[in-house]
Amino acid sequence: xxxxxxxxxxxxxxxxxxxxxxxxxxxxxxxxxxxxxxxxxxxxxxxxxxxxxxxxxxxxxxxx
Numbered sequence: 001x002x003x004x005x006x007x008x009x010x011x012x013x014x015x016x017x018x019x020x021x022x023x024x025x026x027x028x029x030x031x032x033x034x035x036x037x038x039x040x041x042x043x044x045x046x047x048x049x050x051x052x053x054x055x056x057x058x059x060x061x062x063x064x
Contacts, residue, residue: 033063 037060044053 030063034060
């Protein structure tokens with residue numbers, strides 16, 4: 001049976017798994033933010049709020 005010490009170096013495979021999980025979560029979060037902004041943009045178009053529309057489109061450009 002393999003013992004794992006609390007402060008011992010971890011296997012590189014575990015770091016890779018963590019990095020992949022972090023990248024996945026970051027991507028999901030980014031896509032969620034983009035979709036939220038798109039919905040807000042749609043609402044500004046319906047409301048005729050040009051100032052907010054311009055602000056949101058700039059924000060979407062920055063994160064895309």
